[in-house]
Amino acid sequence: MKNVIFFLAVALLSAASCRSENPDDIRRIDQVLNIYIDSLGQDMLDNTLPGSYISVTMNDVDGLTDNAPVQYNLRKDESNMSFIQYTAGARRILLESLPGNKEIYRSRIALNMRKQLNDSVQSVTNDTLVLNYTLTPQVFEISTALYNGVPVFTKTPGAANVIKINK
Structure with a gap:
């Protein structure tokens, strides 16, 4: 019995070590979003x-329950401005599957301030x-964002995901 367990462990480790080392095979994830809110130059998050x-x-609007809190971090940047850093947590709903293994997802978050x-x-x-x-096979990223129905963000390749809301 010990030999069988040993053989299975070696087989599993061998299979796990056969993964590709090609960096092109790794999907890049770009979903961290920084949200700044100001009013006439005042940091509304301070x-x-x-x-x-x-x-x-x-709160996750599409969550499995009505009360589905979304985790975030309140941070300050180098100029001491406060911002909401959202990484993940809201449910993503598949909207469309396109040719070339491309899929479009949507998350909706209610903010109560x-x-x-x-x-x-x-x-x-x-x-x-x-x-x-x-x-896509190469990347999972935030592509666009709307705040109260108004477009506020469109992804720029290589740039940070930053939304600036003026109240």
Whole structure:
């Protein structure tokens, strides 16, 4: 019995080591998205600034349940501007399969952002972000984005995925 287990382990390791070392066989993934939101030059994601959003939540519109939170990181860039860094988490819906092994996917994310107007009143902003992805044998990437139905991003090869929203 020990010989059979040993033989199976060697066979599995051999099969795993036969993968191609050709870098052209590896699919590049480019899906990290940085979202900046400002109003008249004010960083709306810096909750220490009066009038900025005190909280932001993201929910997957196409999630398996009504409450499907989407994870993100709130970061600051080198100029100390806050931005939402979204990597993944919203469900991707296949929209279209095209010739050449190309597929188009879509994710929809609801953003809920709250401002403190005074001691007892909060203002709530509900926005929608639609992300369109392209999948080919070479790359999986965000291709376009719409914010509240308005195009705000089109992929530029080699450039970072950055959306700047003005409120």
